[in-house]
Amino acid sequence: MKTIRSHYSFSLRALSILGAAFCLSFAPALQAATLHGNLDVAGGKSKKFGKNVLVTLYEAAEFTPLALATTQTDSSGDFRIEIAKEKSDSIFFLSANLSPEVRFMAVLGEELPTQAVVNELTTVAASYSMAQFFRTGQIAGSAYRLQIAAQMVPNIVDPATGQVSDVLLTSPNADETNSLRLTRSLGNVLNACVRNSTALTFFLQATDDEYGRTPIDTAEALANLARDPSQNASWIYSMSKYNRPYKPDLTSEPDNWSVTVKLNRTGRDDVFFGGAANVAWDSRGYAWVANNVVQGTPNSTTYNVVLKPDGTPSDGTNGTPDSPISGGGLLGVGWGVTIDYEDNDWFGNFGWGKPKSQTYPTQREGGKRGAGTGSVSRFLPDGTPTSENGYYGPLRVQGIEPDIYNNIWMASLGDTDRTLGSGVWVYRNGDPTDVVSSIVDWEYAPFGVAPVPNGNAAWVTFSGGLAGQNQSGLAKYRLNEDGSLEQTFYEDLGKTLKIVTVDFAGNAWVASQGTSSIFAFSPDGTKLGEYTGGGIFGPWGLAVDGEGNIWISNFGDIAANNDYPYGRVSKICGANPAAWPEGMTMGDPISPNSGYTVPNEGDEVLLPNGDPLYGPGAPPSYKPIMRQTSVQIDAAGNLWSINNWKPRFDVDATVNPGGDGIIIFVGIAPPPPLQF
Numbered sequence: 248m249k250t251i252r253s254h255y256s257f258s259l260r261a262l263s264i265l266g267a268a269f270c271l272s273f274a275p276a277l278q279a280a281t282l283h284g285n286l287d288v289a290g291g292k293s294k295k296f297g298k299n300v301l302v303t304l305y306e307a308a309e310f311t312p313l314a315l316a317t318t319q320t321d322s323s324g325d326f327r328i329e330i331a332k333e334k335s336d337s338i339f340f341l342s343a344n345l346s347p348e349v350r351f352m353a354v355l356g357e358e359l360p361t362q363a364v365v366n367e368l369t370t371v372a373a374s375y376s377m378a379q380f381f382r383t384g385q386i387a388g389s390a391y392r393l394q395i396a397a398q399m400v401p402n403i404v405d406p407a408t409g410q411v412s413d414v415l416l417t418s419p420n421a422d423e424t425n426s427l428r429l430t431r432s433l434g435n436v437l438n439a440c441v442r443n444s445t446a447l448t449f450f451l452q453a454t455d456d457e458y459g460r461t462p463i464d465t466a467e468a469l470a471n472l473a474r475d476p477s478q479n480a481s482w483i484y485s486m487s488k489y490n491r492p493y494k495p496d497l498t499s500e501p502d503n504w505s506v507t508v509k510l511n512r513t514g515r516d517d518v519f520f521g522g523a524a525n526v527a528w529d530s531r532g533y534a535w536v537a538n539n540v541v542q543g544t545p546n547s548t549t550y551n552v553v554l555k556p557d558g559t560p561s562d563g564t565n566g567t568p569d570s571p572i573s574g575g576g577l578l579g580v581g582w583g584v585t586i587d588y589e590d591n592d593w594f595g596n597f598g599w600g601k602p603k604s605q606t607y608p609t610q611r612e613g614g615k616r617g618a619g620t621g622s623v624s625r626f627l628p629d630g631t632p633t634s635e636n637g638y639y640g641p642l643r644v645q646g647i648e649p650d651i652y653n654n655i656w657m658a659s660l661g662d663t664d665r666t667l668g669s670g671v672w673v674y675r676n677g678d679p680t681d682v683v684s685s686i687v688d689w690e691y692a693p694f695g696v697a698p699v700p701n702g703n704a705a706w707v708t709f710s711g712g713l714a715g716q717n718q719s720g721l722a723k724y725r726l727n728e729d730g731s732l733e734q735t736f737y738e739d740l741g742k743t744l745k746i747v748t749v750d751f752a753g754n755a756w757v758a759s760q761g762t763s764s765i766f767a768f769s770p771d772g773t774k775l776g777e778y779t780g781g782g783i784f785g786p787w788g789l790a791v792d793g794e795g796n797i798w799i800s801n802f803g804d805i806a807a808n809n810d811y812p813y814g815r816v817s818k819i820c821g822a823n824p825a826a827w828p829e830g831m832t833m834g835d836p837i838s839p840n841s842g843y844t845v846p847n848e849g850d851e852v853l854l855p856n857g858d859p860l861y862g863p864g865a866p867p868s869y870k871p872i873m874r875q876t877s878v879q880i881d882a883a884g885n886l887w888s889i890n891n892w893k894p895r896f897d898v899d900a901t902v903n904p905g906g907d908g909i910i911i912f913v914g915i916a917p918p919p920p921l922q923f
Contacts, residue, residue: 279329280359286324286343286351287366287409289438289492296441297324302343302365304328306335307386307393315339333359337390338397340373341365342466348447349440350464353406356397364409367434368493372403374469375506378914379793379884381470382456384463392918395532396883398557399913402508403430418857419509419908422850424871426507431493432484433469433504439489440465446489453479459829473914476503477839498848502841505915509845509871511855511908513552514560514570519855521548521905523889524582525788525877527592529628530923532556532882533567535592537584539599539891540905542854543862546600547579553630556881558911561630568630575624575632582694582746582876583623583647583657587677588923592626593655595644596637623647623657623679638679641672646746648705650698653677654726656705658693659684660713669693671707671724671732685724685732690717695747697755699770704735706755706768708744714805715743715761721768723755736772746877748789748797751920754822756797758786765789765799765819767834778834781817782842788877788889793917795823800875800888801842803896811894814872815842816886816912826917845872845910852907860893860907870894873906880919886912 282304286297300320305312320326320343339355343365353369354376363369374381376399380388388396400406402414414420415427422428439446451461454468457475462468472478484500511520522539529535536552550571553561563569576596583595598621622637623644641659649655654673661669670686671693687693687709694710704725711717721744723736742761749755753770759777763784767775781799788800799817803809818837820827828837851867852860860868874892881887890906 279331280333281361282328282359283362284326284328284341285364285409286320286326287364288324288345288441289367289490294322294324296345298322300324300343300345302326302328302341304330305340305342305386307337307340307380307388307390309389310387312340312385312387330359335359338393340386344464345441348451348464350466351437352466353409354397354400355406356400357394360407363406366409367437368404368411368430369406369409370437370466371430371433371469371506372400374466375403375473375914376400376883378470378473379917381467384467391532391921392882395556395881396885396914398555399508399883399885399911402557403506403913414508418850418853419511419855419871422848423852424507424509424910425497425501425846425848426509428495428497428848429501429504430506432487432496433506434493435487435489435491435496436483437465437469438492439486442490446486450483450486453482457826457828470914472504473506476505476843476915480504501846502839503843505843505845506913507845508558508911508913509908510554510558510911512560513550514562516855518548518550518571520552520890520908522891523552523906523909524580524891525584525889526879526887526909527584527586528879528881529586529592530590531567533561534558534881534887535584535586536909537580537582537594539579539581539597542905542907543903544600545902545904547598549573549577551577551580551584551594556883558909563630566629568626572626572630575626575634576622576637577624581643581660582645585647585649585655586922587649587655588651588653589677590628590923591633591677592628593647594624594626595641595647595657596622596624597643597645625679634679638674640682640684642669644672645694646696646708648696648698649677650705651700651702654698654702656696656698658696658707660692660694660710661689671696671705673726673732675726675730683726683730683732685734691720692717694745695757697747697749699749699753700751701753706747706749708747708757710744711742719744719759719761721747721755721757721766723772738772738774740766745787746789748791750791750795750797750821750823752795752822756789756791756821758789758799760785760787760802765797765834767822775822776834778819780840781819781836781838782815782840783817783819783836784815784842786817787875788879790878790880790886790916791821791919792880793884793919794826795821796826796837796917797821798878798880798886798916800878802874802876802892805896809896811870811874811896813841813844813846814870814875814890814894815844816875816878816888817842843912843915847871854907861895861898861903868894872910880916882918882921884914884916884918886916888912
């Protein structure tokens with residue numbers, strides 16, 4: 248956590264931005280697209296601050312944005328801009344400098360709208376959605392990433408009106424989480440900066456970037472806060488109470504200033520999320536979500552979910568899937584989902600509870616508790632399955648990942664009736680008919696798999712069973728030229744190991760749920776350390792961000808009668824010294840002791856149909872972030888955290904395990920390299 252610096256400096260970057268604001272674009276009148284806008288301070292209550300202000304329309308680019316047109320607001324804050332193009336190859340955004348250090352912004356997206364508002368709330372939405380591309384005082388980056396980032400803006404604010412979005416105003420957000428009020432509180436902080444020079448100086452000094460540099464203006468300061476949301480949290484909360492044009496706002500101090508968006512719609516009113524487990528992105532930025540059970544039951548679902556980059560269900564247009572998807576042998580998918588290098592999606596069918604029917608060959612009678620033996624399903628980019636019932640061989644696949652040669656590596660957990668082995672399986676070149684495997688005793692129960700960066704090898708976690716009944720360990724396998732799989736490393740390790748992931752240097756990071764710790768190993772198998780702190784509690788999923796630091800999802804413990812106190816995600820320093828905050832080293836926690844939480848603001852958590860989380864007539868739950876099995880980072884730096892189980896373990900383990908939905912931390916994580 249950063250503390251307030253004792254000095255304030257005016258950066259030369261400010262001069263470059265102010266200078267760019269005067270660049271003009273003279274569009275041919277007959278082809279002009281017209282934007283009518285309003286600079287609206289404090290919801291129209293502070294018109295004197297919005298008059299005679301320069302407003303510039305920009306088009307973002309790879310290295311520096313292009314100023315397309317500049318105008319000036321009238322006495323009511325209104326302005327009008329004409330340009331020749333209606334559609335950007337990247338994105339459009341508006342910037343208004345109320346003073347050299349007070350900048351309001353609005354992200355408009357790929358198409359120029361006919362009207363837009365620039366105010367405190369649009370600035371919050373712009374800075375947070377663009378946080379990973381806003382490190383030099385300007386929004387810049389690849390068009391693909393920026394367009395995905397821009398799609399998160401309407402989840403926070405309505406660009407046409409400048410009001411908080413319907414997404415934040417309604418379930419599963421509203422006062423089921425704190426994000427609606429937190430967004431308003433951030434708007435109040437900006438308004439304080441407009442009105443009070445002391446508050447402005449304070450806010451800029453309270454929001455240094457990763458290198459200790461003071462931001463040049465308020466828009467950059469918010470982007471810094473989005474990336475490091477726990478810095479000076481208490482001080483910023485005090486600022487939010489100076490003047491409160493946006494109400495109702497936060498009533499208590501947050502442990503972090505993350506703007507989050509919860510989503511729980513699948514595309515069909517009669518199909519709910521029931522234990523979403525993991526997510527993978529295709530080349531369009533669409534999210535393919537593994538989903539365990541029918542909501543409210545312990546039984547397998549036959550559907551999985553595909554979401555657009557903004558979290559709304561894919562609708563089948565332009566060759567995209569129509570969510571939810573079914574067929575292809577889908578039955579109670581576990582943790583396993585991945586996208587291969589041909590943009591095909593793979594799911595590992597686990598098979599929970601019922602049904603026991605010949606309709607679903609992945610389920611069979613006679614197993615312990617009727618458990619399934621599983622299969623693997625593959626879908627084309629448009630959602631079409633490539634087989635009727637899935638591909639057989641590996642049993643109850645959990646981790647599944649392609650290597651750089653498009654070999655599909657799978658961790659086969661095995662069959663719980665203990666008659667069938669488990670092991671490591673590979674579909675060479677993505678071909679389910681070209682299979683190699685290495686079988687191990689059922690006690691090992693492989694769970695996670697992570698191919699190494701240079702291919703032909705992968706790390707594998709042996710969980711010892713879903714509940715850690717047996718010794719867990721870490722292994723490494725090599726795919727030889729003759730097609731055989733060879734185990735080249737093994738070490739007993741931790742307890743109830745879950746996911747393993749590999750950073751850019753080939754180091755393996757391992758989640759040990761039973762010891763509430765994270766292990767790291769070098770490529771040659773040398774143990775680099777065991778790490779705790781930052782809210783790590785029953786870790787499960789791991790993600791390496793674009794700077795090499797490690798994000799962790801926390802499932803909590805699995806003791807009977809345990810009610811998970813509060814969900815959270817954690818962040819620790821990875822192996823890249825350049826990305827360590829000052830004074831930290833590898834494995835040190837970056838997130839606060841609480842982790843990054845999503846508090847409730849007083850409304851009970853509801854399912855999409857309005858029922859309580861635990862079903863009709865059940866006692867209320869006030870925990871929007873639940874037991875998590877995965878965190879993944881999209882191409883824009885949004886962290887998707889997955890609610891796999893509900894908070895109460897005693898209820899979940901027997902009759903009603905499926906958690907509700909996904910929570911997106913907007914702009915918080917450096918995006919990893921693209922895989923396509």
